[in-house]
Amino acid sequence: MTSTWIDKIPSSYRHLLIILIDVCSLVLAHYLAFYLRYEGNVPPAKMALMPKLLLTVVPLRLIFFVWFGLYRGFWRYAGIQDLMRIFRAVSLSSATIALVLRLLYGLTDLPRSVFVIDWALTIMLIGGSRFSLRALRALTPPSQNKNSKRVLIVGADDTAENLLHSILFQPREYQIIGLVSDRPDKQKMFIHGVPVLGTRHELAELVAKHDIQEIFIAMPFASASVFREIVAQCQTAKLRIKRVPAVKEILNGHVTVSQLREVQLEDLLGREPVSLDFEKVEAFLQSQVVLVTGAGGSIGSELCRQIARFRPSLLVMLDQAENGLYRLDQDFIQSKSEVARALVIADVTDANRMQEIFARFQPHLVFHAAAHKHVPLMELNKKEAVKNNVLGTLVLARMACAFHAAKMVMISTDKAVNPTSVMGASKRLAEMLLQDMSRRNRTAFITVRFGNVLGSDGSVVPLFKEQILNGGPVTVTHPDIERYFMTIPEAVQLVLQAGAFGQGGEIFILDMGQPVKIVDLARNLITLSGYKPEDIGIQITGLRLGEKLYEELWTSEEKIQSTIYNKILMAQATTPRHELNGEIDQLVETAKNGTEEEVLKLLRELVPNYQAE
Known part of the structure; x- marks a missing residue:
């Protein structure tokens, strides 16, 4: 901060100095008012009266100055509002002084013009002293910094x-x-x-x-x-x-x-804020027992944070990995959240464990965010992708029905549309399973499908940041590869909205805006990190197993309808009308005991538009 000699005076002495300046200004204005009124020839009687009048004028002025807060401001920042306070304080004190001198002291022969001149001079001198401090500060050269x-x-x-x-x-x-x-x-x-x-x-x-x-x-x-x-x-x-x-x-x-x-990258995406139907979501979540699977992950943890705002009676946070769950609970502790919560370590594919959890907590609502999502990694572990993404969903759905949960909302992905990977095909099968079960059960099963979210665990943005921090290069699989992006909080708000709105059997699709080229994302992130793209470098590595150049949000067979919420669409799906449970049980058993080739064969039969690469 630029400092003047006044700034170097201790604050208590600075206030006394300002009061002293005000007193001097008031005395000067008082004497000048008489001299100006009488054009320099003040009558001797009035001259003798002037010092006596000051004993009334100065204390009354200071009382009003204190009342209007003239000694509470930082006058080096004085502005129009401060000037208005001075105007009001001087005007009201002038009127009071005139009444006191005329009514209490009987000084009816004082010219009115003396009061008017004194009022004007006081405003100029008091205001001028304040603004001179600001002017002095502005004219004082700031301290120089050679590294500015x-x-x-x-x-x-x-x-x-x-x-x-x-x-x-x-x-x-x-x-x-x-x-x-x-x-x-x-x-x-x-x-x-x-x-x-x-x-x-x-x-x-x-x-x-x-x-x-x-x-x-x-x-x-x-x-x-x-x-x-x-x-x-x-x-x-x-x-x-x-x-x-x-x-x-x-x-x-x-x-x-x-x-x-x-x-931030979010600024470049230009996502409009979500207008949440607060009352509907609150009625959906408040005072309910809510279970969130995958609670330690990016989407699951944000689901827990946002659900907690709506005061559920109990928030059951479930994850297979302990570290993410521990960090989430620490967030709740640090934020002094009062929501009742239970931390559960469990595997969603373990039917006995899930039955135990449902029997203990009796969840009214289930949000299923647990999934294996890394496309190339799942191509190397196909059976695990099926077990986690399909069996896990099947177990949860059966438990939701058995324990009479009102709704189960599953997080899906754009990779489920015309899938070219096991991960995408397994999520598409999970979508079909929930639509099938929704037709035959009182529990409402709802799917919410969307693309990539910025900053999620293992996604491209944290990887790029790490590569930039290490000096590069930033690796992009193909110069033309595109993806849809939205922020994690935005995605979760829309998931809650869709969950509150859905009646069962729907696949809701979030409006992801326009797709973004990953190579442009890399260039922008390098620039925002304070480097030139050529200094860090961008290396094209080639498409990975199961990876597509372009993602889609719905298939050509799905009929897309708008909803009452402008960022949520609904797909009229083409799920076969026959029961899928038996066929899925066979797939799961093959994933446990069969070969990867047998798993892929069954997966192609169950998901006709799956085109394995």
Whole structure:
């Protein structure tokens, strides 16, 4: 922070100094009012009266100044609101002084103009002393820092002005070189002495010309396309890109340096916030016993966090791996969550264990997020993929029916559509199984299908970050490979919404927006990490086992319908009408005791559109 000689005075003495300055200002205004009224020839009687009047004027003024909080503000930040407080305090105290002198002391011969002149002079002197502190601070050169970063601010509106103003009052950690704006009327103009250097389309040229080290995006309303354009232009430079928060995150409309955050991949996706039907979801979850499988994973743990907000009577968090479950419980402890919860280590394919858990907790709602999801790994372990993804779903579904659970919601994947991998085919079979069981049981079975989520365990984004941290290269399997992405919180909100809305037998599909090229994702992540893509390098490794170039969200046979929720679609599926349980039991038994070839043969028969590569 830029410091003046006043800032170096201890705060208690600083307040006394300001009061002393006010007293001097009040005395000066009082004497000047008389001298101006009488044009320098104050009558001797009035001259003798003036010191006596000060014994009333000064205490009354100070009482009103304290009442209006004039000694509680930081005057180095004085603004219009502070000036208005001074105006109100002086006006009300002037009226009170006039009444006291006339009614209590009978001084009816004092000219009214003396009170008016005194009022005006007091406002000018008191206000001037406050704003002179701000002016003194602004004129005092900030402390120089030889390591200060050269910064360009993108934006030239009120948000950019607020940010620039806050930076100018900081020590020179940042050196603002200029601003960038697309508005023609802002070109070649200055804001707080800092020039507007050009438009957003000239950003790459400006970065190179002025040796910029960081970019601050001061555009709270900026769309994802704007962020993508800025990041794309910065790929030729090594710099950091930060942004001000979205409008809803900015308190009081003021922006400070401390509120800046790194631009994230989520900013480039441009996902609109989910408008959750809070009442319907609350009625769905509140005071219920809720079981979440795969609770230690990325989706499962976020499901638990969001379900806890709706106050279930008991949240049963189940996972086969202890570490993820332990971390999740620590999160609840750290956040001081009061939700009743049970931590259960169990394998969803173990029917006896699942029966024990259902008998003990009697869950009303089941969210099934436990699954093997890594495509190439499951190609090497085909039988395990079938056992976990198919048998696990079958066991849970049978338990849900046996113990009269109201609903079971399963998390599925876009890889289940026209699958080319065992993982995708096993998830497609799980979808078909739940639709089949929903027709024959009172328990409502619901499937929610969506694509990749940013930052999930073992996904591409954490891998890329680790590769960048290690100096590269970033590995991409194919230059044209595309994937759908959404954020974990967004996906989970829509899962809860679909679960509350579904009646049974539906496959809900989440609106994933436009697919993203993985190579573009890699370039953007390298740029956001402060490097040039050519410095880190992008290596094309070739498609992996079972991997597709493009994912789909539904098949050509599925009829897609909209729902009352604009981000949730519903697929009218083509599941065969005959019972699948027997055939699935045969597949599961083969996965336990047969060969991989026998498993693949049965899987192709049960999932006709499975095209194994």
